[in-house]
Amino acid sequence: MSQLQADITATQQALQQIIVGKTQALKLATTCLLAGGHLLLEDVPGVGKTTAAKALAAVFGLQFNRVQFTADLLPADILGAAVYHADSTEFRFHPGPVFCQLLLADEINRASPRTQSALLEAMAEGRVTQDGTTHALPQPFFVVATQNPLEQVGTWPLPESQLDRFMMRLSLGYPAHADERLLLQGEDREALLAAQQAVTSAEQILAMRKAVRSIHVSSDWLDYLQALLAASREAGVQQGLSPRAGLALKQAAQAWAWLHNSEYAKPDDLQAVFVAVAGHRLGAGDQRAGEQQAQALLQQVAIP
Amino acid sequence: MVRRLLFGRQPQYGALGLSRLLLLLVGILLAVGPHFLRLPVWLPFIIAVILLWRLAAELRHWPMPGPGLRVVLSSAGFIAIGLSYGGLRSEAAGVGLLITMLALKLTESATARDGLVAAIFAIFAVAAQALYSQSIIQTAWMLFALGWLLAVQLAFTHEGLSLGKAAKAATALLLQSLPIALLLFVLFPRLPGPLWGIGLGGGAFTTGLSDEMRLGDVSSLAQSSEVAFRVQWPGKAPATNELYWRGPVLWDYDGSEWQKGREPGLITADVRQQLQPLLANSAPLNYEVFLEPHEKRWLFVLDMAAPLQGLSLPEGRKASLSDQMQWLSSKNVVDPLRYQASSFAGSRLPLALSPRTQSRALRLPAGFNPKTIALGREWGQQYGSSAAVVAAAQRWFIAQQFRYTLRPSPLGDNQLDDFLFRNKNGFCGHFASSFAALMRAANIPSRLVAGYQGGEVNPLADYAGDYMVVRQSQAHIWVEVWLEDQGWLRVDPTGWAAPGRLTDGLADTLPGETSVPTLFSLQGSMFGRLRLNYDLLNYRWQRMVLSYDGERQLKFLSGIHPWLGNIGNLIALCGVLLAVLAIGYSSWLLRKDGRVSYSEVEKHWQKLLRKIAKQGLHQRPQETATAFMQRASERWPSQRLTLTALAREYSALRYSKLEADFGRFEVLATKLQLDEE
Incomplete structure (x- = not known):
C-alpha cells in the first residue's frame, strides 16, 4: 500500500466520523473526486447532503464555497464579473464563488437553465471566460450539486445532456436505526466539521488522480465494459449510455480499484460504480427508472 | 549480548x-x-x-x-x-x-x-x-x-503444495530437461582427457590388486564380487584356463611378504628385436577391455600383449610396456577406461637374464623355511634340467593332495614350511609363493605375477562376440620360472592342487565354503540370472555412455556428417543451438506477455467451478469471481481464506498487468476442501 493509499484510507475513517453509516456513499463520493468527476447528490432535505459536501471539503483539505441556487440567480453571481474601478479607470474581473476547489451547488435545479448551464460549462471546461478573457479554475475543481426530488414546484429539472456532465449521482437516504441513534446521541455535526483537520491536501489529490489514471484495465475488462454499454443501447426505447458515460465508467472503476488497494480494475470495480455512474444517464429523466435499468443491465450482461 | x-x-x-x-x-x-x-x-x-x-x-x-x-x-x-x-x-x-x-x-x-x-x-x-x-x-x-x-x-x-503434485512437477522438470541434456551429451565437445580425472584418492578404491602380497591378501579380494574389468571378444572367448590377465610382477620375498621391489623399466629395443620373430609366427587374439578405475597404472591384458603396436587407447592417454611385459598407463586409472588390445596367448617371454636380475630372481630370505629350502635344493641336485625340476614339483604337488580353501589354517614364522608340510591347505598365494621358493632353492629363477585369472561370459548378452566380466574375486597369483632358451614360462601351481579353480571359477572349487559370497553359488538360479542381467545393463551403460569420450564423439558425429567431425564446428553448433533455444523460449515467454494464456486460466477456473457446482453452487453469468467466492464462503465458512484467495488469483491472472503466478492458483485449487458442512 502506498502512502497515498494510506492517506485515502484515513480520509474514509474521518468522513465516517461525521457522516454516520454511509460508508458506501462516501466511498463513491471519494471515487468521484479521485476520478476527476463531479457529483450530484439527490435526496430529500435533511439527510445530510450539505454536511457531506462540507465534510468532503474539510477532510480533503479543499477550499470550499457554497452557492445556494435560486430562481433569480444569474451566471455572473457564480462565475464573477468585470467591475469598473474608478481609481484605475478600468474594468477588473472579480472572481465569483466558482473559483474554489470544492463548490457546493445547493439545490441546483432551482436556478434557471441559463444559470445552470453557465455552471455546467465551467465544470466541463475547468475555466471561466468573461469578456474574451479566460480565467482558469483552481485545481482540483470538484462540484457537489444537490437537488431535491420531491420539490418539483418552481424547479427546472436538469436536462439529460447536462446530467451527463455529472460523473455520478448518489442518494444518501435515511440513516439506519442504529446509525440514527448514534447521530442523535453524538456531537453537533457543525462542531465536528469545525474541528476536523484536513487529512490530505490539494496537491495530494492531484497525485492520487494521477495514480488512478495508471490503474491497469485489461482487454478482458474492457470487453465487459463494452458489453454493458452495448446492452444499454440495445434496450431500445430509451437513450443508451454515451461514450462519455463509458469513459466515466472506466475512470470511476479505476478510482474504485485504487481506493481498494488494487493495481488493476476488476469486473467487481465496474459493478460497484455502475449504478452510481450510469443511473442518472438512463431512464430518460425518471430517476428511479434509471437506477432500476442500471441494475437490470448488471443482471442481464454476463461477464465475458 | x-x-x-x-x-x-x-x-x-x-x-x-x-x-x-x-x-x-x-x-x-x-x-x-x-x-x-x-x-x-x-x-x-x-x-x-x-x-x-x-x-x-x-x-x-x-x-x-x-x-x-x-x-x-x-x-x-x-x-x-x-x-x-x-x-x-x-x-x-x-x-x-x-x-x-x-x-x-x-x-x-x-x-x-x-x-x-x-x-x-x-x-x-x-x-x-x-x-x-x-x-x-x-x-x-x-x-x-x-x-x-x-x-x-x-x-x-509453493506453500501448501501436496507431495504428489510436487513429485509430479519435479518429474516433469527433469523430463523437460532431458532433451537438452541428451543434445548436449551427444554434441557438446568433450575435453580431451577424463572429465573427472582429478585424482580422488583417500579410500575411494577399497578393492583391487596391490603390488605386494601377504599370505591372506588375495583371499579378501576373492570375497568381493566387484567388477575389475569387462572384456568384449570379437568372437568366441578362449577357454577360461587360458585367461591370465597380467598385472604387477613380485620379486622380493622377505619371509612374510612379496613385493615388487624397484620400479620396472621400459622394455629395451633388443628385447623387442628378439620378440619379433616369435610374434610373427602366431595369430594375435583381439579384444576390447573396459577397465574399472583402480587407482593404479596397470592395464590388464592377456599374457602377452603385442609389444609392438601397443594398446589402442583413447586420445590423450598413453601407455608403455615394461621390461616385465606389463602394460602401464602414463597416469593412474581413476575413471573407466576403454582400450583395445591384441595378445599372443600361450607365448613365452624369451629374455636373457642379466646377472643382477638372475640373483634377484633367486634370492630367498635367510633363516626362514628350512624344510622348503632343503626340498628345493634336493630337487635341484637330483634333476639335471630346470624343466625336469618343474615336472617333479608338479608331481609332488599333485601327490601331496593339497586342499584349496579361502580359509587357510594359521601359519607360524616359517610360513611356507607350515603350509607345505603341516597344514596342506591354502589358496593361490600359498601355492605360488611356496612353489616359487622351491624353484629358487633349486636354483631356477622365479617370480610371482599378480593379476586375474578367468572371466565369466555373460550368456544373456546379444553382442556379436562373447562378453565377459572379470571380477575382483578372480584375482590370482601365479609363478613364472625362467628356463634356459625358453625364457620366462608361466607355471600355475594352484592348478595342480585345485584344477577346478582355473576351469570353473571359484564357486565350484569351494563346495560348502561359506566365506564365498552367496552370489557365487547361485549361478543359473533366478538370482544368478538377475545378476547377469544387471551386469549386462552396466556394461551397456559403460559402452554407450561412459566411454563416449572426445574421440568417440568425433568419430560418431563425423559418421553422421563430416562437418560435425570438427571441434570448432561443434562448439559453433552448440552455441547456435543453445542460442536458438534461449531465444525461442524467451520469445515464447514474451509473446505470452508473462502470463498464462487466457484459455489456460479459464480452463482451470471452469474446472474449479465444476468442482464447486458438484456441491450445488453455481456461478451466475453476471456474477464476478469475487462475488461468487464470497457466496461460496458463506456456504463453506472454513474455506473462506482459500476461496477469496482463489478469486483474487483468478482476477489477477485475467485482469492484472503484472506477471501472475499460475502456480499459486493451482496450489489453492488443490487445497480447497469442499465437504458438506
Whole structure:
C-alpha cells in the first residue's frame, strides 16, 4: 500500500466520523473526486447532503464555497464579473464563488437553465471566460450539486445532456436505526466539521488522480465494459449510455480499484460504480427508472 | 549480548513446517549418504546429530543458534575437515567441506527461503557423487536424489503444495530437461582427457590388486564380487584356463611378504628385436577391455600383449610396456577406461637374464623355511634340467593332495614350511609363493605375477562376440620360472592342487565354503540370472555412455556428417543451438506477455467451478469471481481464506498487468476442501 493509499484510507475513517453509516456513499463520493468527476447528490432535505459536501471539503483539505441556487440567480453571481474601478479607470474581473476547489451547488435545479448551464460549462471546461478573457479554475475543481426530488414546484429539472456532465449521482437516504441513534446521541455535526483537520491536501489529490489514471484495465475488462454499454443501447426505447458515460465508467472503476488497494480494475470495480455512474444517464429523466435499468443491465450482461 | 550472539534474535524455528523439513532432511540424506563411507569417521556421526537436532528443534521449538554460535560451528567445521584431510586443497577435502557446510546450513534454516537454499546446496553434494562413481545404479540414485530435491524446492516455493503434485512437477522438470541434456551429451565437445580425472584418492578404491602380497591378501579380494574389468571378444572367448590377465610382477620375498621391489623399466629395443620373430609366427587374439578405475597404472591384458603396436587407447592417454611385459598407463586409472588390445596367448617371454636380475630372481630370505629350502635344493641336485625340476614339483604337488580353501589354517614364522608340510591347505598365494621358493632353492629363477585369472561370459548378452566380466574375486597369483632358451614360462601351481579353480571359477572349487559370497553359488538360479542381467545393463551403460569420450564423439558425429567431425564446428553448433533455444523460449515467454494464456486460466477456473457446482453452487453469468467466492464462503465458512484467495488469483491472472503466478492458483485449487458442512 502506498502512502497515498494510506492517506485515502484515513480520509474514509474521518468522513465516517461525521457522516454516520454511509460508508458506501462516501466511498463513491471519494471515487468521484479521485476520478476527476463531479457529483450530484439527490435526496430529500435533511439527510445530510450539505454536511457531506462540507465534510468532503474539510477532510480533503479543499477550499470550499457554497452557492445556494435560486430562481433569480444569474451566471455572473457564480462565475464573477468585470467591475469598473474608478481609481484605475478600468474594468477588473472579480472572481465569483466558482473559483474554489470544492463548490457546493445547493439545490441546483432551482436556478434557471441559463444559470445552470453557465455552471455546467465551467465544470466541463475547468475555466471561466468573461469578456474574451479566460480565467482558469483552481485545481482540483470538484462540484457537489444537490437537488431535491420531491420539490418539483418552481424547479427546472436538469436536462439529460447536462446530467451527463455529472460523473455520478448518489442518494444518501435515511440513516439506519442504529446509525440514527448514534447521530442523535453524538456531537453537533457543525462542531465536528469545525474541528476536523484536513487529512490530505490539494496537491495530494492531484497525485492520487494521477495514480488512478495508471490503474491497469485489461482487454478482458474492457470487453465487459463494452458489453454493458452495448446492452444499454440495445434496450431500445430509451437513450443508451454515451461514450462519455463509458469513459466515466472506466475512470470511476479505476478510482474504485485504487481506493481498494488494487493495481488493476476488476469486473467487481465496474459493478460497484455502475449504478452510481450510469443511473442518472438512463431512464430518460425518471430517476428511479434509471437506477432500476442500471441494475437490470448488471443482471442481464454476463461477464465475458 | 552474549545471549543474543548465542541464540539469535529469532526465538525459534518453525516457519519451515514439519513435513517440508522431513522432505528436506531425507533429500540431504540422499545427497550425502553415498559419501558416508568415504568421509572421515566422525563426519557421518556429526551429520546424523545435526539432522536429528534440527528435527527436534522443529518439534520442540528450540531456540536457533545466533550468529556467534554459527560462526564458531562453521569455523570448527573448517578446522576439523582441514585436520582430517591434512589440508583443504584436495578434492576429497572439498567434498568433505561441502557436506559439512550443508549439514551446518540446517542449523540456520528457519524460513522457507532458507530451506530452498539448503535444497539447492544439497544438489552440489549430489553432483559430487559423480566424482566417485558413474555406474548405472549411481546414476539412477543421483537422478532420484535430484528429483527429490527439486520436489523439495517446489514445496518450499509453493506453500501448501501436496507431495504428489510436487513429485509430479519435479518429474516433469527433469523430463523437460532431458532433451537438452541428451543434445548436449551427444554434441557438446568433450575435453580431451577424463572429465573427472582429478585424482580422488583417500579410500575411494577399497578393492583391487596391490603390488605386494601377504599370505591372506588375495583371499579378501576373492570375497568381493566387484567388477575389475569387462572384456568384449570379437568372437568366441578362449577357454577360461587360458585367461591370465597380467598385472604387477613380485620379486622380493622377505619371509612374510612379496613385493615388487624397484620400479620396472621400459622394455629395451633388443628385447623387442628378439620378440619379433616369435610374434610373427602366431595369430594375435583381439579384444576390447573396459577397465574399472583402480587407482593404479596397470592395464590388464592377456599374457602377452603385442609389444609392438601397443594398446589402442583413447586420445590423450598413453601407455608403455615394461621390461616385465606389463602394460602401464602414463597416469593412474581413476575413471573407466576403454582400450583395445591384441595378445599372443600361450607365448613365452624369451629374455636373457642379466646377472643382477638372475640373483634377484633367486634370492630367498635367510633363516626362514628350512624344510622348503632343503626340498628345493634336493630337487635341484637330483634333476639335471630346470624343466625336469618343474615336472617333479608338479608331481609332488599333485601327490601331496593339497586342499584349496579361502580359509587357510594359521601359519607360524616359517610360513611356507607350515603350509607345505603341516597344514596342506591354502589358496593361490600359498601355492605360488611356496612353489616359487622351491624353484629358487633349486636354483631356477622365479617370480610371482599378480593379476586375474578367468572371466565369466555373460550368456544373456546379444553382442556379436562373447562378453565377459572379470571380477575382483578372480584375482590370482601365479609363478613364472625362467628356463634356459625358453625364457620366462608361466607355471600355475594352484592348478595342480585345485584344477577346478582355473576351469570353473571359484564357486565350484569351494563346495560348502561359506566365506564365498552367496552370489557365487547361485549361478543359473533366478538370482544368478538377475545378476547377469544387471551386469549386462552396466556394461551397456559403460559402452554407450561412459566411454563416449572426445574421440568417440568425433568419430560418431563425423559418421553422421563430416562437418560435425570438427571441434570448432561443434562448439559453433552448440552455441547456435543453445542460442536458438534461449531465444525461442524467451520469445515464447514474451509473446505470452508473462502470463498464462487466457484459455489456460479459464480452463482451470471452469474446472474449479465444476468442482464447486458438484456441491450445488453455481456461478451466475453476471456474477464476478469475487462475488461468487464470497457466496461460496458463506456456504463453506472454513474455506473462506482459500476461496477469496482463489478469486483474487483468478482476477489477477485475467485482469492484472503484472506477471501472475499460475502456480499459486493451482496450489489453492488443490487445497480447497469442499465437504458438506
